[in-house]
Amino acid sequence: MKPGLSLMKHFLQFKDLRTEEYAYLFDRARIIKTRFKNYERYQPLADRTLAMIFEKASTRTRVSFEAGMYQMGGSVVHLTTGDSQLGRAEPVEDSARVISRMVDIVMIRTYEQAKLEAFAAHSRVPVINGLTNEYHPCQILADIFTYIEHRGPRGGEADVLQCLKGKVVAWVGDGNNMANTWLQAAEILGFKVHVSTPSGYGVDMAVAGIRDEQCFKVFNHPLQACEGADLVTTDVWTSMGYEAENEERRKAFIDWCVDDEMMAVARPDALFMHCLPAHRGEEVTAEVIDGPQSVVWDEAENRLHVQKALMEYLLLGRIG
Ligand code: CP
Ligand code: NVA
Numbered sequence: 001m002k003p004g005l006s007l008m009k010h011f012l013q014f015k016d017l018r019t020e021e022y023a024y025l026f027d028r029a030r031i032i033k034t035r036f037k038n039y040e041r042y043q044p045l046a047d048r049t050l051a052m053i054f055e056k057a058s059t060r061t062r063v064s065f066e067a068g069m070y071q072m073g074g075s076v077v078h079l080t081t082g083d084s085q086l087g088r089a090e091p092v093e094d095s096a097r098v099i100s101r102m103v104d105i106v107m108i109r110t111y112e113q114a115k116l117e118a119f120a121a122h123s124r125v126p127v128i129n130g131l132t133n134e135y136h137p138c139q140i141l142a143d144i145f146t147y148i149e150h151r152g153p154r155g156g157e158a159d160v161l162q163c164l165k166g167k168v169v170a171w172v173g174d175g176n177n178m179a180n181t182w183l184q185a186a187e188i189l190g191f192k193v194h195v196s197t198p199s200g201y202g203v204d205m206a207v208a209g210i211r212d213e214q215c216f217k218v219f220n221h222p223l224q225a226c227e228g229a230d231l232v233t234t235d236v237w238t239s240m241g242y243e244a245e246n247e248e249r250r251k252a253f254i255d256w257c258v259d260d261e262m263m264a265v266a267r268p269d270a271l272f273m274h275c276l277p278a279h280r281g282e283e284v285t286a287e288v289i290d291g292p293q294s295v296v297w298d299e300a301e302n303r304l305h306v307q308k309a310l311m312e313y314l315l316l317g318r319i320g
Contacts, residue, residue: 009314010120010127012113013209014137014184019161022144022189024318025309027157029145032312033305036071043073044312044319049103051077052130053086055110056240060276061130061138064303065107072308077103096122105315111241126314128307133177133241134207139275140181141310142302144189146295147231149302150271167191170229170266172222173256173283174249175203178235178275183208186215193217196225198252222256229266232293233273234258234283250282258284263293271295 010016017025035042050069052062066076079099081087086095092115099106100123108116109130120127129137144164152163169186171179175197183203186193193216195203202218210216219225226232237253238246263272272284272294280286289296312319 007317008126010123011137011310011314012116012120012127012129013135014140014181015188015209016137017188019188021313023157023161025141025306025313026145026148026160028313028319029302029306029309030149032308033302036305036308042071044316045069045104046073048072048074048105048315049077050074050311051079051099051103051106053079053084053099053106053108053110054130055081055086055108056131058109058130060300060303061107061109064307065130068304068308068311072312074104092118093122095119097124100124105311128310128314131177131240133239135181135184135209136177136275137181137184138303138307138310139178140185141306143233143273143275143299144185145306146273146299146302147271149298150295151230151269161189165190167230168228169193170222170226170232170262171195171197171234172225172232172258172262173197173234173253174237174239175201176235176239178233179203180208182233183210183216187211191215194219194225194227194229196220196222196256198256201249201252222258223262223265226258226262227265229270231271231273232258232263232266235275236277236279237283253283257282258288260285260287260291263288263291273299276300 052065069076096119105126107128107130110116111133113132113134116129116132129135153159171182171193182193187210195216196219237249272288274296278284278289
């Protein structure tokens with residue numbers, strides 16, 4: 001995509017893409033993954049450069065974006081707050097103007113979504129959300145792709161989203177960036193999220209950025225949220241940036257630990273997911289995360305494949 005073209009797309013929230021674009025991306029990720037597994041060289045992004053800006057820690061996001069870009073023939077610049085002028089109060093708008101003149105695509109992990117949006121508004125190139133306080137769209141892209149791999153059809157783009165229709169995702173834990181993004185995905189892809197959070201940590205529809213209440217239902221008890229669920233998922237009790245609340249959260253979240261009892265009331269073929277990193281004995285028991293219904297390692301690996309499809313799409317548009 002050449003700078004300045006009106007077709008330029010960012011991926012700042014899950015709702016930035018349409019249903020049919022997700023059908024394409026999931027199918028494309030499947031093709032890209034198969035090629036990768038067969039050691040087939042595929043380098044459509046030769047001579048393209050990705051800038052990755054991290055203002056928070058990361059393992060999966062860093063490795064998947066960096067490895068993915070190299071595998072597609074491109075190169076990567078890695079910046080953190082501590083080793084760039086970002087940490088010395090250079091305005092985000094100025095950083096965006098400069099960085100986006102030198103690279104082809106930018107991935108940012110930061111605190112407020114507003115900062116990411118400000119960067120994107122001044123960028124000449126596509127910007128991807130690598131996690132903010134409010135959203136984590138790349139993770140949900142990987143999670144849904146993982147669900148489709150395990151429970152979906154083997155067919156192509158035409159029916160790839162069918163397996164999601166009417167399904168129930170149980171969200172157990174904090175009404176955080178992951179929960180918000182699940183709600184956006186549910187609205188776009190036609191499934192429902194059963195949310196159970198401790199009092200005071202619920203999802204806020206305005207922050208989640210959803211139109212209405214159709215796509216989710218709130219339950220006081222996590223066991224109720226898991227009843228009949230097709231997928232049970234959770235996340236850390238304390239997200240990055242909220243460490244000062246750690247002690248009060250440890251008390252508030254004590255009953256929001258996904259365990260065998262919760263998995264037992266879900267559907268017999270229910271999957272368990274966690275974006276990782278996980279804390280066994282806090283938000284999930286070791287029996288569940290290391291048990292037969294858990295697909296967390298596929299989920300983590302799939303960050304690589306879906307983000308390669310995403311970068312290819314944002315830079316080159318539809319292939320074929
Ligand atoms: N799930 C996820 O985004 O992991 P990292 O924080 O390690 O990138
Ligand atoms: N909700 C977590 C996700 C980490 C990948 C956080 O924001 O820290």
